[in-house]
Amino acid sequence: MRERKSSERQSLERELKLLKAVDQAKKPIGTRELARLLDLSSAIAQRLVNTLTERHYLQRDPDTKRYMIGYQTLTFGEFLVSTAFWSMTVRNVSSDSDPTMRLLQATRAERVLKHQRWLQEMR
Template identity: 35%
Template sequence: MIQSVDRALRIITYVSQKKDGMGVTELASLLDLNKSSIFKLLSTLAAHDFIEQDQETKKYKLGYKYLELSSMLLESLDLRTQAKPYLKELESATNEVIHLVVYDQGEVVYIEKLEGTETLRTHSRVGKRASMHCTSVGKVILAHLPGDEAAEIIAKKGLEKHTEKTITDPTIFVKELQKIRKQGYGVEMEENEEGITCIAVPIFDHKGDITAAVSISGPSTRMTEKRLEELMPLIKKTGKTISKRLGYQPNRTS
């Protein structure tokens, strides 16, 4: 370990934890160094915009370079790559079919599918598009889109009947979306394919926007109410973990 680099990184960590910044004396005490050494480290960090000094309080705060690099990292994250390990964990824990989808032009697109170990015949495949109103993943995404955008999609695409259980009444469908948004997950019981039941949760990006959804699918004979209750905490955890990997901070205030 290079001591000077270690000290510089510790300074960045300490300063990041204080909204109003930290002074030289306080940092010197934390790192057990004299003020002269701390000042040299701060000057070096400031020269590269990692640290900046408040001209009124004379305290040091994080510089904009940190924000710039964070943005670059977040923009470079690939959803499929970041999600894959956690989708595999979910597959192993449930033995069911796992889907990862994104929203595009009023439809959902499957970008990942893990088959599980249980037998399930479903029309889904990577690259295939599906309607939003009759799939658990689609309903979850619709529920977390801005209201006017969701309404526009519903008006444009309609609520086409895919099975006898597809929700085709706009009033009932809006209430369904409100319920999904409130409870944090959505369920689709044979609304898209007969004999198939799915449960899905949203995935959010670093801006707090809905960016994708993950689901567990299985035959309705196996996906009973009790089974869905067992799967719900597992898939919720997966959704939150992937969102966190993408930089989502649920308690962040703008």
């Protein structure tokens, strides 16, 4: 039983790292590129990608056969943005005092708006 939990934890950690790599990619990314980035075998990377795609955390471009963040991942972000906690946190940060925070807020706001538009189009 302990080995199974360890294996499940390892799979979850790999899936989260893979999602982060896809999110940080500037454009849709292929399975082999993900395997190289994460130092995984191609077979393991493909299994992880298949699982995440089946559950809509990743989306496969049918033309390029590359992957991008799927709508299920975006719904988590939409939830966080829509909560009071998020808006209180953003309001409590003094953006005038730190240029890095101003840049972070602008980048996040732009990304959130882009994902919200995409979600609206999906509905």
